[in-house]
Amino acid sequence: MKRMGFKELLFILPAIILIAFFSLWPIYKVINYSVFDYQLNDQQKSKLSMEEKFNVDLFMENSDYVIMFIDMNRFSFPEDVQDKVDEVINNVNSFKELLSDKSGFIVLSGDLKKQVRNDYNKLISDTDYFINNYDFPDKENLILVMEDTKKCFVQSNFIGLKGYVNALADERVRDAMGHTIVFTVVTVALELLFGLGLAIIMNKAMKGQGLVRAVSLIPWAIPTTVAALMWSYLYDGSSGIVAYIMQNLHLVNDSRDLLLSGGGAMASAMIADIWKTTPYMALLILAGFQTIPGAVYESAKVDGSGVFNTFFKITLPLLKPSILVALLMRTLDAFRVFDLIYVLTGGGPGGSTETMSVYAYKTMFQQTNFGYGSVVVILMVVSVAIIAAFFIKILGANVMERD
Amino acid sequence: MDKKSNKFKTAVFTIISLYLVIIIFPFIWVLAASFKPTQEIFGEGAFNLMSANPTIENYVNVIQNGILQAMMNSFIVAGLTAVYVVLVATLAAYAITRFKFRGKNLLLGIILAVSMFPQMIIVGPIYNLFMNLNLTNSYFVVLPYSTITLPVAVFILVTHFNKIPIALEEAATIDGATSLQILSKIVFRLAAPGIFTTAIIVFIAAWNEFLLTVTLNTNKAYHTVPVAISFLRTQFTILWGDVTAATVIVTIPTLIVVLLFQKQIVAGLTSGAVKE
Numbered sequence: 052m053k054r055m056g057f058k059e060l061l062f063i064l065p066a067i068i069l070i071a072f073f074s075l076w077p078i079y080k081v082i083n084y085s086v087f088d089y090q091l092n093d094q095q096k097s098k099l100s101m102e103e104k105f106n107v108d109l110f111m112e113n114s115d116y117v118i119m120f121i122d123m124n125r126f127s128f129p130e131d132v133q134d135k136v137d138e139v140i141n142n143v144n145s146f147k148e149l150l151s152d153k154s155g156f157i158v159l160s161g162d163l164k165k166q167v168r169n170d171y172n173k174l175i176s177d178t179d180y181f182i183n184n185y186d187f188p189d190k191e192n193l194i195l196v197m198e199d200t201k202k203c204f205v206q207s208n209f210i211g212l213k214g215y216v217n218a219l220a221d222e223r224v225r226d227a228m229g230h231t232i233v234f235t236v237v238t239v240a241l242e243l244l245f246g247l248g249l250a251i252i253m254n255k256a257m258k259g260q261g262l263v264r265a266v267s268l269i270p271w272a273i274p275t276t277v278a279a280l281m282w283s284y285l286y287d288g289s290s291g292i293v294a295y296i297m298q299n300l301h302l303v304n305d306s307r308d309l310l311l312s313g314g315g316a317m318a319s320a321m322i323a324d325i326w327k328t329t330p331y332m333a334l335l336i337l338a339g340f341q342t343i344p345g346a347v348y349e350s351a352k353v354d355g356s357g358v359f360n361t362f363f364k365i366t367l368p369l370l371k372p373s374i375l376v377a378l379l380m381r382t383l384d385a386f387r388v389f390d391l392i393y394v395l396t397g398g399g400p401g402g403s404t405e406t407m408s409v410y411a412y413k414t415m416f417q418q419t420n421f422g423y424g425s426v427v428v429i430l431m432v433v434s435v436a437i438i439a440a441f442f443i444k445i446l447g448a449n450v451m452e453r454d
Numbered sequence: 455m456d457k458k459s460n461k462f463k464t465a466v467f468t469i470i471s472l473y474l475v476i477i478i479f480p481f482i483w484v485l486a487a488s489f490k491p492t493q494e495i496f497g498e499g500a501f502n503l504m505s506a507n508p509t510i511e512n513y514v515n516v517i518q519n520g521i522l523q524a525m526m527n528s529f530i531v532a533g534l535t536a537v538y539v540v541l542v543a544t545l546a547a548y549a550i551t552r553f554k555f556r557g558k559n560l561l562l563g564i565i566l567a568v569s570m571f572p573q574m575i576i577v578g579p580i581y582n583l584f585m586n587l588n589l590t591n592s593y594f595v596v597l598p599y600s601t602i603t604l605p606v607a608v609f610i611l612v613t614h615f616n617k618i619p620i621a622l623e624e625a626a627t628i629d630g631a632t633s634l635q636i637l638s639k640i641v642f643r644l645a646a647p648g649i650f651t652t653a654i655i656v657f658i659a660a661w662n663e664f665l666l667t668v669t670l671n672t673n674k675a676y677h678t679v680p681v682a683i684s685f686l687r688t689q690f691t692i693l694w695g696d697v698t699a700a701t702v703i704v705t706i707p708t709l710i711v712v713l714l715f716q717k718q719i720v721a722g723l724t725s726g727a728v729k730e
Binding site: 053055058059060061062063065066069070072073074075077078080081082084100143170249252253255259261262263265266268269272274275276277279280281282283284285287289290292295326330333334335338372384386389390391394397407408411412415416422424425426428429431432435436439 | 550561575687692708716
């Protein structure tokens with residue numbers, strides 16, 4: 052093999068750039084988001100900030116109103132506080148002067164921080180003085196403006212691991228994790244069982260393998276959302292044929308229970324997934340069968356091994372690697388299930404089919420809470436890592452080294 | 455003995471037929487329903503296979519609603535992804551199988567890890583990035599598609615390149631060919647079937663992508679098939695006629711690809727999964 056020089060480096064550079072930009076950098080960002088109270092539609096929390104910040108623009112706007120409300124109402128105040136009125140207006144003006152060359156969100160530090168704090172406290176006590184002691188026409192307005200002015204100090208939204216603590220106590224996370232695990236275990240187990248059975252039969256059936264293979268590929272190849280929508284029609288309570296058949300077979304009491312009851316909706320999602328993925332599983336295992344040389348079976352036959360003995364002692368052990376790889380890929384796929392459930396049930400009814408992916412998506416893009424959504428995503432990644440580590444451990448050999 | 459094997463054959467035949475029926479039945483039912491007028495979908499005729507008064511009204515509706523635009527978008531997006539991802543993956547897989555370099559195992563480990571991550575992890579930051587760069591509602595969505603397609607492509611191609619004897623290339627090196635010449639004149643030609651297989655797998659994966667497009671391209675003009683289809687469901691009332699017609703239309707391209715390239719698809723799927 053050639054050593055890698057500069058020219059050879061160019062071969063892997065594009066791949067490295069793509070992975071760095073669109074896989075590694077986002078992962079770093081998500082970890083970052085997860086330790087902040089980061090909410091896109093909340094002005095106070097829409098940026099990641101480690102330090103306290105001051106919103107100069109908001110202050111400038113509000114201070115004008117403060118001056119206006121006090122100045123315009125000056126005749127509601129008694130004669131002896133007119134000097135006080137002038138003093139307060141001067142104070143506000145000098146506060147504005149202090150920040151006159153600044154704009155947007157600024158980080159306060161050192162002397163400026165002290166002075167802003169000082170001026171701000173003065174402003175609060177001055178306005179409180181008028182609000183508490185006198186009645187004037189714009190009193191309510193002044194109170195509102197001061198409420199708003201308090202928002203000029205934007206606290207750091209760094210929360211450390213608090214998001215994780217909240218998530219671990221969050222019942223919705225626990226439910227979502229439960230649904231995800233149930234969905235994964237049931238679908239993968241049944242898909243493996245049916246897939247193995249089908250692969251054995253397909254392996255025996257000599258005629259029409261091309262047809263069977265083509266048909267098997269179709270459910271796998273169509274977009275998941277198309278399959279989900281197709282099944283939602285078949286499951287429909289009033290006009291769905293599958294719901295109708297199930298009702299007539301007394302598998303469900305009422306055809307509407309299928310998508311409108313928690314258990315029914317989960318079972319429906321599982322059936323749709325099994326329908327879509329079992330053929331794929333069968334093809335993967337079938338490929339494994341075809342790597343077993345026929346001579347192995349012949350010598351087993353010569354040695355007098357029975358059908359069952361051959362299957363359990365020879366076929367299964369030889370198939371083990373391909374089954375495990377297929378199982379790993381399917382388990383990870385099922386664990387991150389999103390499209391199917393999002394389109395078929397939307398996580399409903401009443402959150403009874405909400406998986407981790409669906410919950411994370413809703414938190415991020417419907418509640419625009421990127422911080423907490425990232426926490427949910429990371430919990431998912433940790434689970435995926437545990438599953439993968441478990442499989443790679445029992446796979447024995449390193450999956451990475453396929454060559 | 456003969457009787458037994460006949461019985462066995464019948465059992466195999468029955469199970470295979472049952473299996474085919476279960477797989478195909480939903481498509482047949484949806485195809486039949488797509489020709490039913492609305493009153494037959496909801497009313498008395500809901501459970502009859504054939505329509506009493508077949509109509510193409512549903513097809514006219516979904517075509518007017520822009521399903522063909524969505525298919526066009528899907529073609530563009532899946533085509534672009536297939537081309538650039540396969541190119542990048544071919545170069546990378548060639549380097550991985552032919553050059554010695556430090557951190558090769560790290561690179562393979564990262565690629566494997568990325569293929570296992572839930573896609574949900576990249577969506578938030580990519581959304582922010584695209585908002586900041588004003589790239590939402592554009593075909594730039596193909597760039598983050600690399601996360602879901604590049605690892606698979608690299609693994610399939612590494613498997614294929616490993617099957618090509620290195621002696622040929624060594625001979626070419628002795629004759630004075632450069633790496634790029636070897637790649638284009640020898641490896642590309644020998645690996646063409648593998649590269650083609652990879653392209654089809656990447657194309658299908660990109661064609662079916664939902665999450666990134668639904669978050670990044672909210673404008674209907676950039677919806678791909680999976681996204682456009684999902685919006686038929688979230689409407690106030692579900693028009694099953696439109697849904698079934700749209701399903702039929704968008705399944706046709708997939709059907710054609712599967713029928714034409716089933717051998718390559720199976721080879722691609724299994725080269726990643728089966729240890730040889």
